[in-house]
Amino acid sequence: MPKEMISITITDLSAFTKDLRNALIQRDELPGHATMLGVVAKAAGYENFQHLKAARPATRTPAQSKQLGKALRTFDNGIMIRWPKQTAIQGLCLWPFWAALPARTDLSEKQVNAILNAGHSFGDHALLRRSLVDHRMVQRTKDGKIYRRIEQAPPPDAKALMAAI
Secondary structure (H helix, E strand, O other): OOOOOOOOOOHHHHHHHHHHHHHHOOOOOOOOHHHHHHHHHHHHHOHHHHHHHHHOOOOOOOHHHHHHHHHOOOOEEEEEEOOOOHHEEEEEEEEHHHHHHOOOOOEEEEEEEEHHHHEEEOOOOOHHOOOOOOHHOEEEOOOEEEEOOOOOOOOOOOOOOHHHH
């Protein structure tokens, strides 16, 4: 079985321990790991361990968690310290900058640069500005003088990243 965190809330600890004790007394020997998982789940009020697993809230997929972890490593104390290599991670790392831009407001290139410079330390605000446009988070006029944030709902990983930094 893969290692995964599954938490249970025990509302009545006394009843839980009595049920667990009774289940263990009925056995001649100590149960194995899988059997013990079932015994604990039953004592907690579930049909079996699978029922306990099905009752817990949905978790992130491993790919999402991996991308979020990589994105988090590019930040230190809320400041982006390096530009990631993978395009998917780059897009994820742009969301805090998108959130820092004021909504429904026209901004000059100088204003956008000031906001971007406040959020990174690797010295390439032009890269961030172009990437925001490329990832369709910001639109700009053809002459590049006026920038405007594109209003949209951030994906779950972006929300988690912004909350973490």
